Amino acid sequence: MSNAQPLERAVGEGNAAPARQQRSAEVLKVSTRSRPSAVAGAIAGVMRENGSAEVQSIGAGATNQAIKAVAIARAYLSEEGIDIVCIPSFIDVAIDDEERTAIRLLIERR
């Protein structure tokens, strides 16, 4: 499976509001610098709107931020009676014409 989208921008970096690159696909790209609470807010927003969300990360630092974000989003959403689960898989993405393996976390309601 190949995804040609570069991970040039990530959610929850710095003080900027979490940006969603693609409204249709709702892929939240997480970097090492992403703040887990900001990404969690973005996940919660997408879950409320769409019922599912997708988070992608490359590397241990980014994947760690991503999984922390899911744990925080779970706490946010459980207060609203929304119970989320996460389905991890590998996905190949192209970064600067180089193929990298990313972790894809598909988030769904249980």
Place this chain on the structure above:
Amino acid sequence: MSNAQPLERAVGEGNAAPARQQRSAEVLKVSTRSRPSAVAGAIAGVMRENGSAEVQSIGAGATNQAIKAVAIARAYLSEEGIDIVCIPSFIDVAIDDEERTAIRLLIERR
């Protein structure tokens, strides 16, 4: 929530067969040195036996290995018609009398 078990040994390190510390709780403790495929085999085994499994990791490197292991276990088990999901949360664990925050991945059948 506190868990007094130290993470002194982890599954899938080196060439040793993945060890399960606690038969009852089935907590698989993953370190940076754990091989994801070995941990995945352990997860698959526990899922087949018990229907649920718990993975714990401390730090970005270990959490990355843990989530990769879940992705691999998902592939193993889907061939047997078992569809797994993962529920991340934070858990406080005591390591050498110091409290650390671990990531707990609860793995269940969908």
